[in-house]
Amino acid sequence: xxxxxxxxxxxxxxxxxxxxxxxxxxxxxxxxxxxxxxxxxxxxxxxxxxxxxxxxxxxxxxxxxxxxxxxxxxxxxxxxxxxxxxxxxxxxxxxxxxxxxxxxxxxxxxxxxxxx
Numbered sequence: 001x002x003x004x005x006x007x008x009x010x011x012x013x014x015x016x017x018x019x020x021x022x023x024x025x026x027x028x029x030x031x032x033x034x035x036x037x038x039x040x041x042x043x044x045x046x047x048x049x050x051x052x053x054x055x056x057x058x059x060x061x062x063x064x065x066x067x068x069x070x071x072x073x074x075x076x077x078x079x080x081x082x083x084x085x086x087x088x089x090x091x092x093x094x095x096x097x098x099x100x101x102x103x104x105x106x107x108x109x110x111x112x113x114x115x116x
Contacts, residue, residue, distance in 0.1 A: 005069065006032040006055055012063035013050050024050040028064070049090060056085055 011028040014021050025047040032038045040048045053059040054066055057078045066073040068081065095102050104110040 005034055005067075007067040008051070008054070008064065009067065010064035011051075011054060011061045011066070013047070013054065013059065013061050025054075025061075052087065056082060056087055 008028055008030050011025045012023065013025045014023050016022075024045075028047065028051065030051075040051060042048050050059065054061055055073075057066075057073055057076075068076050073081075095106070097106070100112055100115040103115040
């Protein structure tokens with residue numbers, strides 16, 4: 001059995017900016033072993049947030065694949081996968097709702113105690 005990890009293979013993610021298309025990632029391949037701390041460093045616009053958004057299934061790549069252990073992310077239950085991730089994005093999104101729903105993102109399975 002191989003060590004659990006998150007891996008990307010040949011990721012490509014493009015964004016439209018006006019009439020132009022910009023590659024946020026082009027051919028990105030990396031492996032993140034389980035049980036450690038991994039840091040992604042780069043200049044503004046290098047694709048760090050895009051990598052995290054792809055690994056958490058918030059975005060889908062136009063090309064390439066994200067792997068969780070030996071499964072492509074497309075075959076993983078995203079809901080269960082996301083429940084195992086703690087993610088603080090650089091841009092804050094607040095729902096026009098009560099604080100508890102902002103903390104739990106409205107997940108009906110989470111209680112007020114979970115939010116506290």
